[in-house]
Amino acid sequence: MSSLLSQLQSFNKKQLRKTDTAVRTEDGRVIREYKDDSGNIRTEVTNRDQYGFVADVLMDFQVGEIRDNLIFGSQDVAAEWDILARYGVTHIVNIGTYVKNYFPDKLKYLNVKVNDTPDTKVLSYFDDTFKFIDEGRQSGCVFLHCNAGVSRASTFTTGYLMRTEKMTYEDAFSYVKSKRPSARPNAGFVEQLKEYEKTLGLSKE
Structure with missing residues (x-):
């Protein structure tokens, strides 16, 4: 226990490596979540030119x-x-x-x-x-x-x-x-x- 306690006391979060989280949504997008240099959480779509989902927000009667x-x-x-x-x-x-x-x-x-x-x-x-x-x-x-x-x-x-x-x-x-x-x-x-x-x-x- 003393060993674990000493490790916790000496823990420095600055030593942690940055990691990215990638999630594929139902519509085919791959969304990457990461922290920028200021520590803010950011997201971006990494396969924008590959998925086919199109947001349908306007009426479209073209045949x-x-x-x-x-x-x-x-x-x-x-x-x-x-x-x-x-x-x-x-x-x-x-x-x-x-x-x-x-x-x-x-x-x-x-x-x-x-x-x-x-x-x-x-x-x-x-x-x-x-x-x-x-x-x-x-x-x-x-x-x-x-x-x-x-x-x-x-x-x-x-x-x-x-x-x-x-x-x-x-x-x-x-x-x-x-x-x-x-x-x-x-x-x-x-x-x-x-x-x-x-x-x-x-x-x-």
Whole structure:
């Protein structure tokens, strides 16, 4: 005990090494917490260019018209019957988080539970989703949305063009972005789409 007591008495916190704490949030951000030279606690996002989460604070009614009977956008459009009716929407792919199916008595829905984080294995959801889109386009119009209509929706739309029209990732995404400039899959989804390109035998490498 005397040894422990002597160690405590001689303890000098200035001898402690600085440490950082890193936390990955549900939306894919890595937040670093640390103390600066003045002893103040600071935080910063260290992977700002890699995560796909987009804060959805403004109403967004822009619709990306991809092909006949296929459009995509944000959750805001999914709640506006007048817009959906204008495009003749009969089917909706809901990839949003905590976004309800607003018109279940009028439209057919497919709910796809996908987190917008780089480590989510998004390709495993493609087959069932693309089958639903194909069926919906045969009888009506399909609207595909996530929350902001930026990462997940653009990823699935890009993948669909790659699968159905044999487009490379670059060509498919460039087209999707031309129809909705805010389109931006997160870094993990981009890597998976490039792997999907190889799986489909579309890679130019």
